[in-house]
Amino acid sequence: MTVSIQPEFSVVITCYNKSSTVAGAIKSVQAQNSNCEIIVVDDCSTDTSREVLAQFSDINVILHDVNKGALQAYLTGMRVAQGRFIVMLDGDDALADGILEELSNAEILDDTTSIRMGIAQRKDATNRTGAPSGVRVNITFRPGWLFAATQSTGGAANIFPNTLFKEVDQALGQNWPDIVVQDHILPGMLAFVSRRVLKLSNVGYLIPDVPLDRSLGQKRHRMDNDRLLSDQALAAATFNPAFSQGWISRVLLQLALVIRIRRLGRKYGVATRNAFGLLLSSRQRNDAVDRISSVIRSSPSF
Structure with a gap:
């Protein structure tokens, strides 16, 4: 995968103790037929995540020396992202094969639109079904701020223009709320400066690790x-x-x-x-x- 000076997509992957899944997340991006840079922010993992990340030579790995939480990990990666569009991807999620190319071909990406794709649990994330048959828009929020009022901004791979992220980050003076494990605030704030927010029927996949209900229950x-x-x-x-x-x-x-x-x-x-x-x-x-x-x-x- 060759990345030019100005990639179309910057995929920011956050990792905290995701040694068993983060490689799958990275490989799902490497398999895309799109011009991507991959930024992985390890939020001071205490397992073998950093050893796993060291096996990849064509990604940008940023290491937190203290645990700062999911929101701050995403912000670290986004502030160095060079792509026209930023993709949020948790370290235990995987992009559907070819989805970024499908988004480009669908001609719905522009500098004023944010996009939300869901994440679905699959028993075997390595047995994916190949490229989607097309991008399917489920709901359109116009103006975009209507999306922020839905209280359903999490649990997804969000995509938005880098310029809009910089606008929001600057407007907040890089002073975001003291949020620990969730990143809902990011797509919510981006919705304020988006002309529209598209909620897609297309989904990515949760890579199996611990049972989903147990993982969520602990947090x-x-x-x-x-x-x-x-x-x-x-x-x-x-x-x-x-x-x-x-x-x-x-x-x-x-x-x-x-x-x-x-x-x-x-x-x-x-x-x-x-x-x-x-x-x-x-x-x-x-x-x-x-x-x-x-x-x-x-x-x-x-």
């Missing part, structure tokens, strides 16, 4: 906390001149945050004001987020 409290902080940051972004789309976006993103607050408040036994009161008062919303987050963080399994 459930952290995932809840991250989603809460993510929704809070998205709601706050609607007041940032770089992101705000007007009062409709503010109301919908605040409503999404209120729904999250009420849901997690019930789950963790934290009393909150009624939904109407929360919607009217940013102080009450922020207070509720702080109290729920404090309870979650005090959990022994956090």
Whole structure:
């Protein structure tokens, strides 16, 4: 695979203790018939992930000397990405064969569009079915910020223009929320500056390792906390001149945050004001987020 000075795609793969799967993620990118650079950010793995990465000579490996979490690992890779488009890929996921070429041929890639592809669990990720028969758009969010209000920004391989990422990173002053295990905030923030967001029916594959439900269950409290902080940051972004789309976006993103607050408040036994009161008062919303987050963080399994 030959990479030119300006690749079309920069595939950023995050890795934390993914020694049994990260090679599969890398190979799924190497098998693409597209001009790609591969950036792998190892987030201070304690298993043999770094030994696995050392076997690949044609990738850019960046090593964190302390564990910073999935969001910061992605940000590290994206800030050095040279491609026109950035692809987010977890270290236990694999791209479908030929999907990047299919996206290029479909002529839906442009400098104002973000794309979300799902990730499906397969019992045997090495027995994939070859190139997809075509790109299939399931839902179009236009304007793009509508996607941020759906609360379904994770669990996917997201693709977006590098220029839009730089715009968002600069607007935030590279100061992103204190999120630990999730990266939902990235596609959510990118949606604010995207003219449209396409949610595809096309999917990639989860490479089998530990049972999916067990893996998620061990991180459930952290995932809840991250989603809460993510929704809070998205709601706050609607007041940032770089992101705000007007009062409709503010109301919908605040409503999404209120729904999250009420849901997690019930789950963790934290009393909150009624939904109407929360919607009217940013102080009450922020207070509720702080109290729920404090309870979650005090959990022994956090």
